Amino acid sequence: MDDITERHNAKMKKIKAARDKMMETKTEEKGLIIVHTGPGKGKSSSGFGMIMRCIAHGMPCAVVQFIKGNWDTGEKTFLRDRFAEKCQFFVSGEGFTWETQDRERDVAAAENGWRIAREQILDPGIQFVLLDEINIALRYDYLDIDEVVDFLMKQKPPMTHVVLTGRNAKPELIEAADLVTEMTLVKHPFKDLGVKAQKGVEF
Amino acid sequence: MDDITERHNAKMKKIKAARDKMMETKTEEKGLIIVHTGPGKGKSSSGFGMIMRCIAHGMPCAVVQFIKGNWDTGEKTFLRDRFAEKCQFFVSGEGFTWETQDRERDVAAAENGWRIAREQILDPGIQFVLLDEINIALRYDYLDIDEVVDFLMKQKPPMTHVVLTGRNAKPELIEAADLVTEMTLVKHPFKDLGVKAQKGVEF
Numbered sequence: 001m002d003d004i005t006e007r008h009n010a011k012m013k014k015i016k017a018a019r020d021k022m023m024e025t026k027t028e029e030k031g032l033i034i035v036h037t038g039p040g041k042g043k044s045s046s047g048f049g050m051i052m053r054c055i056a057h058g059m060p061c062a063v064v065q066f067i068k069g070n071w072d073t074g075e076k077t078f079l080r081d082r083f084a085e086k087c088q089f090f091v092s093g094e095g096f097t098w099e100t101q102d103r104e105r106d107v108a109a110a111e112n113g114w115r116i117a118r119e120q121i122l123d124p125g126i127q128f129v130l131l132d133e134i135n136i137a138l139r140y141d142y143l144d145i146d147e148v149v150d151f152l153m154k155q156k157p158p159m160t161h162v163v164l165t166g167r168n169a170k171p172e173l174i175e176a177a178d179l180v181t182e183m184t185l186v187k188h189p190f191k192d193l194g195v196k197a198q199k200g201v202e203f
Numbered sequence: 204m205d206d207i208t209e210r211h212n213a214k215m216k217k218i219k220a221a222r223d224k225m226m227e228t229k230t231e232e233k234g235l236i237i238v239h240t241g242p243g244k245g246k247s248s249s250g251f252g253m254i255m256r257c258i259a260h261g262m263p264c265a266v267v268q269f270i271k272g273n274w275d276t277g278e279k280t281f282l283r284d285r286f287a288e289k290c291q292f293f294v295s296g297e298g299f300t301w302e303t304q305d306r307e308r309d310v311a312a313a314e315n316g317w318r319i320a321r322e323q324i325l326d327p328g329i330q331f332v333l334l335d336e337i338n339i340a341l342r343y344d345y346l347d348i349d350e351v352v353d354f355l356m357k358q359k360p361p362m363t364h365v366v367l368t369g370r371n372a373k374p375e376l377i378e379a380a381d382l383v384t385e386m387t388l389v390k391h392p393f394k395d396l397g398v399k400a401q402k403g404v405e406f
Contacts, residue, residue, distance in 0.1 A: 004306070008306040009304050009305060009306055013304050016304060026399040028399065029401055040384040040386075041237075041382065042245050043249075045248075045256070046246075046249035047252065049249055049251035049252040052255055053276070053278060053281070053406065054277070054403040055281060056276075057403055059402065074260050075255060077259045077260075078255050078256070078258060101216050103211040103215075128404075161401075161403060161404055174390070177390060178390065179244065179404075181243040181388065182243065184384065184387050186385050187377070187380060187381065187382055194228055194229050194230060194231045195231045195232070196230060196232065198235070199256070199257075200256050200257040200262050200364060201237070201256070203256065
């Protein structure tokens with residue numbers, strides 16, 4: 001065994017020992033409030049990656065899409081056509097908010113989405129709920145942030161996971177959440193080049 | 204219509220006009236080199252969300268997992284059991300690198316994964332390839348970064364998308380990529396509380 005290999009193996013042994021010790025203290029299971037925000041990519045798609053994991057594990061789950069309503073996205077087709085029994089899929093919005101140009105219609109759609117979201121979260125048969133792009137509805141005050149946070153803190157069943165996506169997450173939501181990831185844009189072909197949104201990658 | 208509503212609608216009309224104009228210049232389609240890095244969550248799961256989109260759109264795709272090999276993850280079960288014909292799924296690693304504590308075995312596994320990855324990327328029938336956790340193999344120099352970047356730049360078919368995930372992406376890879384997202388950790392229950400990795404959320 002050469003020197004590099006020996007040093008590497010010794011280092012990994014130390015990392016493993018430290019990690020095993022740390023993991024022993026991590027025994028709790030609880031339903032998490034998870035936020036994906038920031039201007040980068042991957043906020044919705046990682047939510048859908050988790051939905052894939054839930055379906056694989058036989059955990060009943062639900063998606064409420066707040067904004068991307070009338071797009072024919074891959075995730076909508078996929079879940080509605082193939083997994084309707086395992087994953088409830090609801091659409092409340094009618095496209096990004098600048099598409100409608102009608103605040104009253106947007107507010108009504110957001111309120112409808114939030115009503116469905118509450119039902120899904122309270123349903124004892126559902127273990128994981130993805131509220132896709134709800135942060136946009138909160139940002140424009142289509143929904144009341146205090147009401148949403150209050151519901152999540154006081155009425156969400158303890159073992160139910162709720163994932164909330166969308167840029168510009170409100171500070172009140174970040175404060176209430178257990179797990180917050182900010183997706184930061186390092187490079188984006190939409191910005192820098194003439195590349196359009198593409199199948200598989202962005203919808 | 205009240206004042207707030209009127210101002211909102213006018214603002215959204217402006218945003219839509221600016222956006223439509225911008226979108227007219229975005230006409231190009233190309234296969235992207237996409238990197239998900241950073242210490243936050245969502246690097247792999249958003250890759251799997253994109254795999255879900257590919258399957259929905261009928262785009263043949265492939266996954267090569269470099270490090271998480273022997274875990275029984277939801278994504279592995281899901282794709283192998285249900286979508287073996289639509290998504291090739293390969294495992295090259297045997298767990299996180301501190302589990303094996305054997306650099307030579309890790310290097311051999313990484314090289315095997317990279318051989319499979321090249322085959323999948325070169326396969327004209329495959330349109331999207333996810334190289335999950337390859338950045339860890341690159342970080343520890345199990346694979347040569349120059350060789351990987353050179354292959355992606357010169358041999359990747361122009362319309363094939365390749366997604367590379369894992370923290371500590373090398374600067375050479377970031378330089379070569381079209382689309383880079385850094386997942387930043389804002390809050391993590393693993394760190395702050397005694398909560399363990401949970402089904403659906405993390406595997």
